[in-house]
Structure formats: structure tokens, C-alpha cells
């Protein structure tokens with residue numbers, strides 16, 4: 001049984017939590033404590049899986065508790081409750097908490113977050129995955145320009161001008177972004193000619209996602225494998241991110257979720273590059289196996305490596321400190337059912353977007369197995385939406 005510690009200085013909040021979480025007391029060992037110091041004492045005893053804390057508390061507050069837990073118990077999943085609107089906003093830009101939950105707390109959502117976070121952690125801690133990843137010679141580093149952008153976007157006096165200035169330092173990046181912005185893909189009516197305009201039109205989060213994936217991809221420039229194209233993979237990522245964004249918008253998801261879907265779409269197959277560039281001979285066997293047996297890429301990878309590009313990519317992104325929702329979308333993009341989730345999320349958007357993008361690729365070619373996990377969509381109550389999503393992803397001519 002997994003253990004969760006809830007921390008809140010208000011006894012009535014704890015009582016309410018206890019009542020609403022009563023139905024899951026068979027699945028979780030739940031501890032309720034009234035202060036950060038009591039929480040630390042429980043953590044000290046070990047075997048805690050999730051720490052869920054209020055932020056505003058007398059004495060040591062939730063922020064300090066999260067900080068402490070991050071250093072001393074890095075494997076514990078950290079959830080923060082944010083009270084008044086905006087209270088958790090500053091925190092969102094740090095990696096002190098893996099997940100945020102607005103008060104009043106929705107028990108069903110909390111339960112799903114707890115289960116998903118533990119599932120992702122277990123997946124990334126898998127021995128086989130660790131062995132594969134530690135055997136890769138070149139783990140690309142977090143792109144420096146991206147880090148700089150992150151810092152700027154999260155600073156108090158962030159401005160589009162400054163964001164544009166940072167991108168402007170890298171001329172190759174400017175050229176690529178302008179090319180992309182002006183391509184039919186973004187459907188803008190005007191021609192964009194400078195980075196500031198591009199940032200204003202796309203928004204700083206979209207620009208940041210583009211920078212991350214462009215720089216991540218450029219670290220793989222030397223990959224040369226017959227039957228494998230870096231450019232095709234980049235185009236596929238772009239298409240998937242565009243579709244994922246459209247799907248999230250169709251669901252009227254909040255802007256942050258739309259952005260996460262877009263970023264996760266761009267990066268969902270990054271693990272493929274990692275495997276192909278580090279293990280070219282093995283990857284050649286993957287491609288052959290895939291062709292000979294009409295398998296999907298990830299099924300062939302599973303045979304050869306024991307893991308797939310989905311987990312490998314998720315592992316890299318979590319090392320880079322990319323947000324949990326994005327890591328999760330990448331990790332489960334082929335098999336969303338394995339995530340154990342029951343509400344629409346960036347993962348849903350990326351899973352469906354990837355399948356649509358793939359099916360367009362193979363149009364006219366040999367038929368491929370169905371890749372949309374209908375059981376998962378049914379569980380979410382979203383199967384009926386599929387046709388509308390597909391329609392929204394078609395170019396409107």
C-alpha cells in the first residue's frame with residue numbers, strides 16, 4: 001500500500017480531506033498532520049510516496065517544507081495546495097512541487113494525481129530503462145538558450161521584448177523560427193520579419209517550446225541511419241504539436257494545458273533520436289524487425305531494447321526538469337491506458353494527435369494497425385469527441 005502525508009494547519013481542512021478520501025482508504029495509507037515539522041517527522045520514518053501540503057502555514061511554511069523534502073527525499077512526489085487565486089503562481093515556475101491543486105480540493109482529482117505521479121515515478125525508476133539510459137554515451141544537455149528563456153519568462157519583469165532579445169542572440173534560431181512562423185503551419189496572415197513580432201504573435205510559451213525542441217533536435221544533427229530521417233521526425237513532431245494544440249483547444253482546456261499539449265507534441269518522439277543516435281546498430285535491427293513483421297516502431301524497440309522511445313524520451317525530459325504533464329504525455333503517448341488517468345489531459349491530446357499525424361503519413365502506403373486507444377477514450381468519456389477532433393485537425397479547404 002502506498003503512503004501519503006497531508007499537511008494543513010486548519011483541522012477542518014484535514015477533516016474534510018479525510019471524509020472525501022474515505023473511499024480510497026483501502027488503496028492508500030493516509031496520514032494527516034497539522035504542521036511542517038510533524039510532516040518531516042513522518043517523512044523521516046521513510047516509506048512515504050506522496051507529500052501533499054498547504055502553502056500558507058504558521059512556523060515552517062509549505063514552501064520550506066517542499067524545499068526540504070526535495071533535497072532530503074527526492075523520490076517523494078510533492079503536491080502543493082494553493083489557496084487564494086494566484087498564491088501558487090510564483091511557485092509554478094519552480095520545480096518545488098510536481099503538481100498543484102487549487103482549493104477547495106476535488107478528491108477525485110487529487111486521487112488521480114496521486115496515482116499518476118506514482119505511476120510515472122515507478123516507470124522512470126524501472127531497472128531496464130535505467131540500464132538502457134545509463135548505457136547511452138551521449139545524453140544531450142538541456143539547451144542553454146532554453147534555460148535562459150525559462151529564467152526570463154519566469155522573472156518578475158518578463159517582457160516580450162526581452163524574450164525576443166534572448167532569441168535574437170542566436171541567429172540560426174531566429175532564422176528557423178521565422179521560417180516556421182511564416183510557414184503555412186501557423187496560418188498567420190501577415191509575414192513576420194523579426195523575432196519580437198514572432199514572439200508577440202505566438203506567445204512566449206510557444207516560442208519557448210519551439211526553442212527547446214529545435215535545440216534538442218540540433219544536438220542530433222549527426223544521426224545518419226539508412227531509413228531514418230531527422231527532418232521527417234521533426235516535421236512529424238511539428239504536425240503532432242499542432243494537432244495536439246487544436247484538440248486541447250476543442251476541449252476548451254486552459255491555456256497552460258494547451259501549451260503543454262503543444263510542447264509535448266513537439267518532443268514526444270525525442271527518445272527515438274536518443275536511441276538511434278547512440279545505438280545505431282541496434283536501431284538498424286529495430287527498423288528491420290519493424291519492416292519484416294509489420295510492427296510499430298515502439299513494438300520493435302521493445303523487442304530489441306526492452307524499453308521504447310517513449311520511456312527513454314520521458315526520462316531525458318524529466319532529467320531536464322521539464323514539467324510533469326509533458327513528461328507524462330511523452331511517456332505514455334502510445335499506451336495512454338497505462339497511465340491510469342481518467343480525465344482529459346495533454347496526454348490525451350498528444351496520443352490522439354500522434355495517431356492522426358501517423359495515419360496521414362502512411363496514407364496511400366501499406367495499412368497500419370489502429371493506433372488510437374479507444375478503451376482509454378471511452379474511460380475518459382471522450383470517444384464521441386474523436387470524430388470532431390479528427391475534423392478539426394484537417395486543413396480547411
Ligand SMILES: [Fe+2]
Pocket residue numbers: 268269298309310333334
Ligand atoms: Fe512515438
Ligand SMILES: [Fe+2]
Pocket residue numbers: 236240268269354
Ligand atoms: Fe510519433
